[in-house]
Amino acid sequence: MKALLMFEDRDFQTDTALLEALERPYARREAPVDEPPVGQGEMIQDFELETLWKAMALDDPVVYVSARTAMLAGLGSVEQIRYRQAVLTDALAQPDVVREIYGLAVQAIIGEREIFRSSFALTHSSSALLSTSITRLEAFVPILQRLRALTDEHADRFTSKGFTQFFDALRHELDEDYFNEISEHLGYLRLRDGVLMSARLGSGGQGIGYVLRAPSPDNRRFRFRRIMLNRPTHSYTVPPRDYAGGQALGRLRDRGVNLAANALGQSTDHILSFFTALRTELGFYVGSLNLHDQLTAKREPECLPDPHPLGTTVWSAKALFDPCLSLRLPDRVQGNDLRADGTPLLVITGANQGGKSTFLRSLGLAQLMMQSGMAAPAESFAATVTTGVFTHYKREEDATMTSGKFDEELARMSTLVTAIDPGALLLCNESFAATNEREASEIADDFIHAMNDIDVKIVFVTHLYTLAHHYHRQHADTTVFLRAERGSDGQRPFRLTPAAPLPTSYGEDLYRRTFTETDTTHTDTPASQ
């Protein structure tokens, strides 16, 4: 019985170590063994993904991990995206039912943990283990029953394939007979008729291969049978004062009890794993609901994006905005339109603080959100799926002090390139700007050409006029040019318009304005002329 709400055909695997670290931040643990994929850390930083995930999670670490995992491991096919979009549509229509099921999973797991915590310290004896297992199982039963009741009440209002199949499975697997079967097991496992095991002889004549046995093949009636063994039988009774014999008998019995506890422990683990999986998968949708609530409260637009398969070059958006920026501001933020179908290259030029970085982020986020099955922050968004999203931003400092800034930039780019596959999207923010314009332009030109030839889409934010101008003259048919505009009053609207690159930037006036308005230094550097 699987949730299968994230994928039609497989489980949704999240990083359990990360969840553990979030839930118990002070516990001592090993450093993570797996290196994150190349460029992932930079992308999270460049897109301010943490802001988005925190908004989705609302302090629920499970939701955080599910949202994070889903966005970082984007879906590759249109069908997979559509599958999640359908489930999301159901969730948006029935948020209360979805949140209650999620709550049941959380309750099952937390209750489980309480039992474990309260029993763990006491003893490791098999009897205690068995009794804990029985308590664990007993705690799950009412939750399973409530899940079944919810199914009966609400299932017919869900239409997505994911939810329909999930509810069908619940209806089929959790019937009345099944709950009876569970209660019968709970009865026999108290072992009031003694512990019956089969065994063979080990090399020294000791018992090996112990198997817990029930006396009759007809397991529905065995509780009423008195005879556990057929004749002939031979018995030994431990004398009342034989301490060692009593100990040995206790250990022999323990072995059987242990087998029962193991079987039951494994069973309760199965149930727990079911609830854990359910919680993980629903966590993603709960996160989407949370984000939806926050953005719609601000009247920001939201849409189900329109994914197109690899090989197409669809790329358009209406009122595309940066949700991270919006979440931090009291008002709505400025959206931008994009019409770049059929073009593999987007060159963005223009004024500093003119919204270039914000636009770059909104484009990247929309792509990641679409490929995770989420709604997109736009009135409409359509794009070809990518094989990966990568960022290359200018860095202020060389943290390692081992190489020059330009070396560092090139080294970073070269590791990215090894990880980039055809069909990827690369977002460059003032790449190669750490050297003189001519050199940078030539390197960038070569680089962009190479990327185009291996089918990598590029968005290139640049001050390199030589480069931008060259593309405008030579490759206008395959390039879209956007420019961050200066408002007529010198105030900067965060809006980009399709426009040819201009030979100057606006750093100078920014600088002047900053220095006349406030008397402190400003970090923004004047643009190269």
Next chain:
Amino acid sequence: MHAQSILFRGRVPAGIEECPQPGFFVDLNLDQVVASVTGKDEYTLTPFFYSPLGDVDAVHYRQEVFQDLERPEVREPVSAFESQTLTANFSYRTKEMSREHHGSGHYHRALWFLNAVEKYCQAVTALADGLAQVGVRSRGLRGLGHYLQDYLASAAFTGMQAESLRLKEAIDAVNYCVLVKGDRVTVGHYDDQVDYSEQVTGTFERFQQGAGSDYRDTRPDWQEEDFAELAVLDLVAKLYPELFAALDAFCQQYADYLDATVALVDREFQFYLSFLDYIRPLRGAGLRVSYPRVSVESKDEQVLDTFDLALAAQLIGRGGQVVCNDITLTGPERVLVISGPNNGGKTTLARAVGQLHHFARLGCPVPGRDVRLFLCDQIFTHFEKEEDITTLAGKLQDELNRLHADLALATPASLIVLNEVFNSTTVADAEYLSAKILQRVSELDALGVCVTFLDELSTLNQKMVSMVSQVDPRDPAIRTHKVIRIMADGRAYAHAIADKYGLTYERITAGRRAGRGTS
């Protein structure tokens, strides 16, 4: 008929077990080497390492076995055999059975005895088959192979093996149920009762996601003692009375199952295998260990790339680098006079020479390649000991007494290793005494090694060969631990080392002049 030995042609010499540790063992660090080789020495191998062989053919007899055992296809069945520790098992099991009285735990002991016999039969058969298949070349292993073939074909062996197998099969087929209720344990036949663990897990399997955790019983194996305590095996024996009666009969009939030759070679294999195990990491580190051509006539000796076994084992354990040296003696040459800077590898080389000769006499492979060695009859060592200054005079006297005694025992076939014997006396004394002793060694025509700081000893007569420990030409303070045949020149390194520590004339005076200039 005596048991077949693979260490000695014919009978094992009497009294060999009582052989004491030779006097030179500690000086040559052979005690360390033998301790590492024998480890815990469960087989009491040490006496074998104390007893040198006297003639070339006896050495060849062992070298042949060594060379056989170096072939992986021979080593494999032999290792499989020795790992069974048959002799130890036999003595343990028979002791246990002899103490035995019918009662608690009786059938447990009987089953262990049965297992021991079964293991014994398998091990001996496998060894005989292995030796026959791979075609051993040494006289020792060929003789053993023939002996084992006869033994395996004997009625005593085949009868024992067949009965043990029959019993084992029947025991393995025993299947019973045990019920624990209250203070009572009840045993009965197994009648296809259902696996209840499976039923429970089956009920909840539908919730399983992915692989799931492993819940198999990870507790330690069942304690036999508990089982015996409850007499469960006795109860099971009542379910299968004929089977357990047959087991009793078997134990009585084959109480003395171990063959004398099997017992002997089980120990003797350890001599070879432990030595090969000892040199394996050395070879793994690129060092050469090879079989010397030994002679009792020619004192022309040659060893290329040799090294001190004890030191090499230590260095390789720590991941260090071992320095190898070459030794040759031709024509009249008999004595290696080793001089040069301290900590330059002089003593190490002297030890290595002693070790070479001792292991050659044991029939073992020795450190180095292209080895030609004289099979010496005795080895004498004189190493300077740290000593209290007040007993100095007494010590010199003792040393001379010891030298005198040794030289009286020494023959032209002996090896004498002198390591800085007279260092603690005056230079004039040392020069005089050393020259005298070396003169006596020369007259005897014995082999010798003399480590000394006295250059002039190396040109004492034509029997002397000068060897000097070397320093790194780029940084003379670094010892290369290489010792080569070269004319001794005691001053070459002194200046360099002084320079390194700022103690040469130029540097001391330069500092002074500067000081005067500023004051």
